[in-house]
Amino acid sequence: MNFEIRCRKIVGGDARGLSLVTKQPINFLTMVDIKSGTIINQEHELFGKSIKRTILFFPNAVGSSVGAYVLYTLKKNKAAPAAVVCTNKADVITASACAISNIPAVDMVGTELDLAQFIKSGLKVLVNANNSKIQIMKRI
Amino acid sequence: MQLSRYEEKALRGEYGEATAAAYRILIAIGEATEAEKLTSITWAHISGVNYNTIGEAGLVFLRKYSKDARVRVRTTVNPMGFDRTNPTKLSSKFVRKQMGIVRSYERMGAIASFTCIPYEIFSLPKRGTRVSFAESSAAIFSNSILGLLTNKESALSALASSVTGKSPYSDLRIQEHRQSKVSIKPTFKPKTELDYGLLGYFAGRITKDSCVNFENIPKPGIMTAKALCAAMGTSGSCGMFTLANSERKELIEFDLKEASTLKDELCTSEDGNLIILGSPQLGINELSYLSKLLREKKFNKPCMIFCPRAIHTQASEIGLTDKLKNAGATFMCDSCSCLTPLVTKDNTDSVITNSVKAAYYLKNSNKVRVALKDLQTIVNQYST
Numbered sequence: 276m277n278f279e280i281r282c283r284k285i286v287g288g289d290a291r292g293l294s295l296v297t298k299q300p301i302n303f304l305t306m307v308d309i310k311s312g313t314i315i316n317q318e319h320e321l322f323g324k325s326i327k328r329t330i331l332f333f334p335n336a337v338g339s340s341v342g343a344y345v346l347y348t349l350k351k352n353k354a355a356p357a358a359v360v361c362t363n364k365a366d367v368i369t370a371s372a373c374a375i376s377n378i379p380a381v382d383m384v385g386t387e388l389d390l391a392q393f394i395k396s397g398l399k400v401l402v403n404a405n406n407s408k409i410q411i412m413k414r415i
Numbered sequence: 416m417q418l419s420r421y422e423e424k425a426l427r428g429e430y431g432e433a434t435a436a437a438y439r440i441l442i443a444i445g446e447a448t449e450a451e452k453l454t455s456i457t458w459a460h461i462s463g464v465n466y467n468t469i470g471e472a473g474l475v476f477l478r479k480y481s482k483d484a485r486v487r488v489r490t491t492v493n494p495m496g497f498d499r500t501n502p503t504k505l506s507s508k509f510v511r512k513q514m515g516i517v518r519s520y521e522r523m524g525a526i527a528s529f530t531c532i533p534y535e536i537f538s539l540p541k542r543g544t545r546v547s548f549a550e551s552s553a554a555i556f557s558n559s560i561l562g563l564l565t566n567k568e569s570a571l572s573a574l575a576s577s578v579t580g581k582s583p584y585s586d587l588r589i590q591e592h593r594q595s596k597v598s599i600k601p602t603f604k605p606k607t608e609l610d611y612g613l614l615g616y617f618a619g620r621i622t623k624d625s626c627v628n629f630e631n632i633p634k635p636g637i638m639t640a641k642a643l644c645a646a647m648g649t650s651g652s653c654g655m656f657t658l659a660n661s662e663r664k665e666l667i668e669f670d671l672k673e674a675s676t677l678k679d680e681l682c683t684s685e686d687g688n689l690i691i692l693g694s695p696q697l698g699i700n701e702l703s704y705l706s707k708l709l710r711e712k713k714f715n716k717p718c719m720i721f722c723p724r725a726i727h728t729q730a731s732e733i734g735l736t737d738k739l740k741n742a743g744a745t746f747m748c749d750s751c752s753c754l755t756p757l758v759t760k761d762n763t764d765s766v767i768t769n770s771v772k773a774a775y776y777l778k779n780s781n782k783v784r785v786a787l788k789d790l791q792t793i794v795n796q797y798s799t
Contacts, residue, residue, distance in 0.1 A: 285446050300652070304468060304754075305779040316779065318680075337619070337652050340549040341468045343569035348472035363623060365447035366652050371571040374443035375436060382447070
């Protein structure tokens with residue numbers, strides 16, 4: 276099944292990858308290994324999974340304002356997500372980091388969809404931020 | 416978002432790549448916060464100074480960025496990794512890297528303040544003034560207590576505001592938006608700074624909006640307000656609280672059971688072998704309160720106090736630092752307990768602190784065990 280979702284552009288660009296979905300916010304400073312992109316916080320539902328080259332669906336970043344440098348570092352280490360989708364509302368940490376790191380970023384403000392409810396991890400996803408579209412290709 | 420002709424030129428790179436990059440950041444955060452335009456700010460406070468937090472990529476970025484970028488408004492910076500006058504115990508590599516970051520900020524024209532409590536050191540603009548504060552505890556404190564107007568900025572967005580003198584006109588920078596839909600009501604009376612810290616940690620975690628209300632709590636003093644703001648900034652994305660009593664709001668209760676669950680999550684030890692105070696860094700009031708609590712007693716465990724150099728200088732003048740040193744405390748200026756390279760699993764098994772924010776970072780980043788107790792209890796238990 277293929278379908279398309281409207282979203283709101285925060286940082287432009289296109290990216291494709293496999294979805295990685297969480298309903299829990301992320302504190303980039305404390306929760307992510309900067310070399311591998313692996314979530315290292317045991318209490319997080321993505322514990323042990325890597326955000327590297329994924330289309331990361333998460334509500335928004337929380338906590339340390341330095342989290343922006345962590346996302347930038349991940350990009351330099353080739354361990355950043357291919358694109359990010361904030362399922363709540365894009366926050367300043369995520370938006371600023373994506374802008375400086377050229378990571379396409381979108382959020383769901385202005386739509387009624389609760390993406391985290393029906394998007395599963397492991398789907399083939401195309402994010403077209405410039406056209407405010409997310410395409411879900413098919414289950415792998 | 417509407418841009419002026421000047422801003423459009425700046426975005427296209429006509430005033431250099433550093434300025435263009437800053438505008439790219441401002442536009443992204445402007446989109447995220449649904450800004451119609453940019454507005455002037457008079458003060459930027461930047462985080463991302465400690466080498467332990469921004470690392471090699473941050474160091475290299477700032478080295479390059481600072482070649483062209485210059486601050487356009489008063490710019491203060493967060494703590495770095497150690498006390499400049501006392502870098503012992505650290506590897507020469509860490510010291511070299513850290514000083515590289517410091518040089519970049521100084522080259523841009525930032526004030527070498529190394530503090531997370533700039534509001535206790537620098538003259539305050541009048542209420543209603545727009546600023547851009549990255550340090551989350553300082554942003555929340557400035558919005559909620561001082562009546563300054565800032566969003567909860569990131570390290571990079573506050574840097575962008577510093578070199579442009581602008582920030583998005585959105586969210587908490589607009590008076591009408593500084594209202595909360597959700598109100599949190601503790602079913603018990605918070606007394607200590609630790610109670611306020613746990614309340615803040617809870618509020619940050621459950622609040623999705625930019626502003627939250629607390630009701631049924633006594634107006635916090637400076638120490639309890641700092642604890643509340645720091646903890647709220649640690650767990651969430653909310654940038655302000657109000658203290659109103661209103662029936663229209665969605666009400667969420669915070670009971671003792673919830674407080675104790677949160678405490679258990681952060682408090683991983685009954686006891687510790689090092690007392691750490693100062694997240695946020697301590698101000699004059701807190702140093703003086705600590706000295707009063709101690710009276711003539713001395714700490715029977717090592718105690719590290721983190722405070723800004725400017726506060727330390729003031730405290731020395733009035734004999735306060737000597738009193739606390741005589742009680743066994745050691746001062747660390749310029750730095751902070753969060754992600755300090757001074758506390759690691761190799762040199763410290765477990766620490767004692769009254770700060771929810773410190774507990775979170777010491778547990779999750781420094782990987783040491785933490786005993787969380789309020790200051791009065793710490794003094795009662797660990798001084799003789």
